[in-house]
Amino acid sequence: MTNTEKYLDIFTSTLEIEKEQTKNLCYQAIPSWDSVGHMNLVSEIENAFDIMMDTTDIIDFNSYERGKKILSEKYGVEF
Numbered sequence: 001m002t003n004t005e006k007y008l009d010i011f012t013s014t015l016e017i018e019k020e021q022t023k024n025l026c027y028q029a030i031p032s033w034d035s036v037g038h039m040n041l042v043s044e045i046e047n048a049f050d051i052m053m054d055t056t057d058i059i060d061f062n063s064y065e066r067g068k069k070i071l072s073e074k075y076g077v078e079f
Contacts, residue, residue: 003049004079007071010044011064025064041067051075 001009011022015032027033033041042058045051049071053061057074061067071077 003077006048007045007068007077007079010041010048014040014044022064027062045071049075049077051077 008019008022011017011025012019015030015037017025017030017032021030025033027038038058038061042053042061045067046053051071053070053075057070061070068079072079
């Protein structure tokens with residue numbers, strides 16, 4: 001499984017959405033991506049990629065695409 005597939009799977013399973021819904025998805029755009037859903041996403045991402053995100057990155061992680069950028073630039077996750 002590629003990192004892109006892993007990341008997509010985390011979003012679809014944690015937020016209980018379809019793959020197509022991740023396009024342009026932003027924090028609080030859907031009911032399941034609330035503060036609790038956000039922390040669940042972060043936890044799953046940290047476990048899947050064996051990282052520990054900084055608080056500022058967790059706060060800045062406000063969209064599907066932004067999350068990929070943060071993981072790539074700050075944690076060396078290649079997409």
